[in-house]
Amino acid sequence: MRHVLFQDPDPASAGPPVPVWADAATPTPGPEQVLIEVHAAGLNRADLLQRDADYRPPAGESAVPGLECAGRIVALGSRVTDLRIGDRVCALLGSGGYATHVVAPRAQVLAVPDGWSMTEAAALPEAxxxxxxxxxxxxxxxxxxxxxxxxxxxxxxxxxxxxxxxxxxxxxxxxxxxxxxxxxxxxxxxxxxxxxxxxxxxxxxxxxxxxxxxxxxxxxxxxxxxxxxxxxxxxxxxxxxxxxxxxxxxxxxxxxxxxxxxxxxxIRSLPAAEKAAIIADVRRRGPWAAPDGIRPVLAAAYPPAGVTAALEHLERGGLLGKIVLDFSR
Ligand SMILES: NC(=O)c1ccc[n+]([C@@H]2O[C@H](COP(=O)([O-])OP(=O)(O)OC[C@H]3O[C@@H](n4cnc5c(N)ncnc54)[C@H](OP(=O)(O)O)[C@@H]3O)[C@@H](O)[C@H]2O)c1
Missing domain, CATH: 3.90.180.10 (Medium-chain alcohol dehydrogenases, catalytic domain)
Structure with missing residues (x-):
């Protein structure tokens, strides 16, 4: 798999740390987790704060940015019985969304509604x-x-x-x-x-x-x-x-x-049980998945190779809605 890490800039440059794609070992899901092949990842202001070292990932989370993604399940933890390989899902993550693969707690996963694109679904969980x-x-x-x-x-x-x-x-x-x-x-x-x-x-x-x-x-x-x-x-x-x-x-x-x-x-630093309770409440009572349900507003989509430009766009602001990385591009 590949994922993004922030690297210190060239010493001659006064710019911020630079997002760089790197190879990594594909993780194995724990008993209550699923492995997602990422098709799209949402960007959040927190990613910029993390890049600029104003906001450290909470204990136990990796340095790979990315608080949400959408994709297909490619492996299931031993105690996950209500999801299947191939399911289209989106997930609220503590880190790791800027990657080709990520493990997510089963309790933080939502089904992608029929008719939604992966880019739309990737923009949903955090917001x-x-x-x-x-x-x-x-x-x-x-x-x-x-x-x-x-x-x-x-x-x-x-x-x-x-x-x-x-x-x-x-x-x-x-x-x-x-x-x-x-x-x-x-x-x-x-x-x-x-x-x-x-x-x-x-x-x-x-x-x-x-x-x-x-x-x-x-x-x-x-x-x-x-x-x-x-x-x-x-x-x-x-x-x-x-x-x-x-x-x-x-x-x-x-x-x-x-x-x-x-x-x-x-929300990022909440204990896992409290995040699970929020997602469970959304799943049970949220109007998000109805046919006329609410959808995220997409401002722009970038290919994975455009992660630097995507973050610069987010930083410039003046946007309406979310920016996503679209892995199909
Ligand atoms: N507590 C939590 O659990 C939690 C979860 C998610 C997000 N957040 C926080 O919620 C905020 C929004 O997140 P997001 O990802 O939705 O952000 P975003 O899409 O990047 O949007 C940032 C917004 O803040 C405005 N803004 C930026 N700097 C500002 C300033 N100095 N004064 C006034 N407005 C300013 C921007 O205005 P322009 O577009 O005009 O530049 C834009 O409307 C961030 O502070 C983020 O850290 C908190």
Whole structure:
């Protein structure tokens, strides 16, 4: 098999570590695992953070990047009885998705719905599990709730907009540029506020005066003012990402007076049993696999040889949805 590792750049270059394909031994699945021949792998912001050494893989995970993939099962662990060789699956991974083969815990595998391409399926697990865990399991989203999604154009954000809508919520979003606002509106978010505008807080107050039950925060410090402006009394601030910084001035008196709830967590570093519980809940109750179910938004696909360009594209931002590596290209 082959997989990607980040190598230090040429000392003369000031650039970041470089993704390089390398040969490796094909792993054997443990009793509760399956071996997947990877047909497509999703990229995530965490891959860039890992490349830049801001985010180490959790203990027990390999240095091979990649938090999700789709492909066919080519070997089964001895205790896996409900899957078959050849099944089309996608999987939430702790690492290792940028590879021709990867082992995945059986409990973190989902069937690829009929009619879906492998590239679509590869873009599903991380964004869906993150959105589901936060909105449903931590945030307790109910039909009729009002949800604000920061970075609504991102991989997780686009999925969260679609998921919250599918669960009966009304959804608003923030993005950094006006060009993306219209595209996010077409996904079903309204209003969509440009968070970098000087009058963003006033605009949000005017356009969503009733406030939000839930804010899904993928951004952190730069939008904390919008979060606190937007939350209604009793609202829930679901802290998922801190790309713009992790320190905010927060009046605890405000938290008490407005009965705010703040949650946080990183899906990658959850114990295996908790990841399994999220995927089991998605499998049981998620609207993702229905014929008219929600699908991930794909921004671009690259061949495996284009992994450097794919990561550069992700880093440039301004995307709507996810980037994937497509191994059929
Ligand atoms: N806690 C968890 O379990 C978990 C799981 C998955 C993801 N995450 C986090 O969720 C966030 C989104 O992940 P993703 O993979 O969906 O990301 P992504 O597709 O790469 O999108 C990143 C988003 O963040 C915006 N952004 C980047 N830097 C920013 C800054 N300095 N200020 C404001 N906005 C900024 C980008 O805006 P532009 O497009 O305009 O550049 C884009 O909307 C990341 O922080 C990631 O680490 C957390």
């Amino acid at each position: 869906l599990a993150t959105a589901w865990w936060n909105l449903r399991m931590l945030g307790g989203l109910r039909p009729g709730d009002r949800v604000l999604v920061h970075a609504a154009n991102s991989g997780v954000g686009t999925m969260a907009v679609r998921l919250a809508r599918a669960l009966g919520a009304s959804v608003a979003g923030t993005v950094r540029t006006a060009a993306l606002a219209e595209r996010v509106r077409l996904l079903g978010a309204d209003p969509v506020v440009v968070s970098t505008a000087a009058d963003a807080e006033r605009t949000l107050r005017e356009q969503a005066p009733e406030g939000f039950d839930i804010v899904l925060d993928l951004v952190g410090a730069a939008v904390a003012g919008l979060t606190l402006t937007g939350l209604r009394t009793g609202g829930r601030w679901l802290c998922v990402g801190v790309l713009s910084g992790d320190e905010v001035a927060l009046s605890l008196r405000t938290v008490i007076r407005r009965r705010l709830v703040l949650t946080g967590g990183s």
